[in-house]
Amino acid sequence: MSDYALTLSDITGRGLGPVSIALLPGEIAGLVGPAGAGKTRLLRVAAGAVRSRTGEVRVWGMRVTDPAARRLIGYAADSPAFPRALTVQEVLTYYARLHCAPSSERAPLGLVREALEIGGLAAAADLRIDALARADLHRLSFAQAALGGRRVLLLDETLSGLDAFARRGQRWVTGALSIAALIAAAIVMMRKKALFPHRTIGP
Amino acid sequence: MQFLHCAHAEFQLVFPRLTRTRLGIALLALGTTLVWLSAHAFDPLTVTLQAGALGAILGAAAIVGDENERAALTTALTHPTTPLAIATGRWLAIVVPAWALVIICATAAGWRTDGVVAGMIATAAVGSFALAVVLPLGRGVAVPLFLFMAVAGTIPPERLVDLARPGVVRLAAASAMELGPALWHYRDIATGDVSAVLHALAWTGLGILLASAAIARRRTAAP
Numbered sequence: 500m501s502d503y504a505l506t507l508s509d510i511t512g513r514g515l516g517p518v519s520i521a522l523l524p525g526e527i528a529g530l531v532g533p534a535g536a537g538k539t540r541l542l543r544v545a546a547g548a549v550r551s552r553t554g555e556v557r558v559w560g561m562r563v564t565d566p567a568a569r570r571l572i573g574y575a576a577d578s579p580a581f582p583r584a585l586t587v588q589e590v591l592t593y594y595a596r597l598h599c600a601p602s603s604e605r606a607p608l609g610l611v612r613e614a615l616e617i618g619g620l621a622a623a624a625d626l627r628i629d630a631l632a633r634a635d636l637h638r639l640s641f642a643q644a645a646l647g648g649r650r651v652l653l654l655d656e657t658l659s660g661l662d663a664f665a666r667r668g669q670r671w672v673t674g675a676l677s678i679a680a681l682i683a684a685a686i687v688m689m690r691k692k693a694l695f696p697h698r699t700i701g702p
Numbered sequence: 703m704q705f706l707h708c709a710h711a712e713f714q715l716v717f718p719r720l721t722r723t724r725l726g727i728a729l730l731a732l733g734t735t736l737v738w739l740s741a742h743a744f745d746p747l748t749v750t751l752q753a754g755a756l757g758a759i760l761g762a763a764a765i766v767g768d769e770n771e772r773a774a775l776t777t778a779l780t781h782p783t784t785p786l787a788i789a790t791g792r793w794l795a796i797v798v799p800a801w802a803l804v805i806i807c808a809t810a811a812g813w814r815t816d817g818v819v820a821g822m823i824a825t826a827a828v829g830s831f832a833l834a835v836v837l838p839l840g841r842g843v844a845v846p847l848f849l850f851m852a853v854a855g856t857i858p859p860e861r862l863v864d865l866a867r868p869g870v871v872r873l874a875a876a877s878a879m880e881l882g883p884a885l886w887h888y889r890d891i892a893t894g895d896v897s898a899v900l901h902a903l904a905w906t907g908l909g910i911l912l913a914s915a916a917i918a919r920r921r922t923a924a925p
Contacts, residue, residue: 583768584718593714596714598781
């Protein structure tokens with residue numbers, strides 16, 4: 500098993516890289532850069548949501564395409580999309596069932612409760628997705644990324660659309676998860692450099 | 703085991719979709735129309751075949767046709783599941799309500815066990831084909847598929863190909879109608895035609911695999 504929580508080696512793609520990044524356990528890194536620099540694309544590659552032209556992504560030494568690695572890495576997209584007819588709780592229950600599949604030790608409902616708390620969505624649990632405001636969609640995106648005790652979080656502008664109070668809350672949750680070792684590392688994409696990352700990555 | 707759990711997780715989303723989207727109403731309207739037609743023009747076998755096939759196409763349009771649903775697949779793929787499990791679960795979510803419609807329509811139009819079996823097998827094949835086509839191309843493609851299955855798909859190709867000109871078009875039309883899922887073919891399942899059953903089963907498997915490949919492409923597309 501690798502000492503690094505997340506490693507990206509020689510990643511290239513359309514308008515991207517070559518980029519190499521290694522994140523230590525407990526580290527929170529901020530990814531900053533101008534529009535079109537490839538920040539979102541890099542996070543999608545790191546999450547295994549798209550494949551890079553060259554290079555590889557490893558999560559604790561495992562390839563990101565490995566289902567075991569996807570239990571450890573969570574990704575919150577810039578433009579989150581969820582099935583519109585479902586409620587917040589149903590969406591999280593669906594993802595929780597995928598995480599609880601191999602063992603009966605963890606109950607989906609427990610993971611959902613935890614994710615609702617992390618996302619600050621307890622009051623919106625019964626709201627349908629098509630009734631959610633943009634800020635709540637970002638909270639849900641954050642909650643599904645953290646669901647299941649993921650150890651690496653990739654957060655793509657999850658603070659956008661949130662008011663100052665909610666931004667502070669989400670920064671606090673991300674920091675607290677990191678300190679409590681519930682997550683081992685996180686890359687947070689931001690429009691501007693913020694105070695809470697330990698390290699800032701940029702072009 | 704993991705595969706079955708993931709497919710089951712996909713399938714469980716069918717219940718809120720049936721009650722909160724237009725899918726439930728659309729299936730109800732289709733069933734009512736077919737039962738009415740059974741009293742005036744259609745025989746019970748046609749009713750069960752149409753109920754299954756058209757119900758499956760409506761299901762595919764509602765469950766995988768919406769742009770938001772398709773975009774959400776990318777998020778699902780960042781969780782521990784596989785494209786094949788997603789495709790299988792969505793296929794089940796498409797065919798199970800259509801199977802229920804087959805049984806309801808068969809009960810209302812006059813129960814024939816061979817007709818119900820034919821309707822269910824046809825549902826599996828058409829549902830799988832609709833999944834494979836609607837998932838990558840979107841809801842719009844469900845409309846021509848619905849019309850084809852409701853009208854042209856019920857007519858044997860030898861009666862239609864004469865209308866096609868020139869010869870190349872005729873050959874292409876005949877091949878498509880012979881090879882693709884069509885109700886004229888699946889009528890023979892009721893008479894115990896093994897080749898029709900195999901044709902339907904082949905489309906069931908192929909459709910799920912094609913849909914799975916379409917889902918996997920969302921992950922493997924180079925950035």
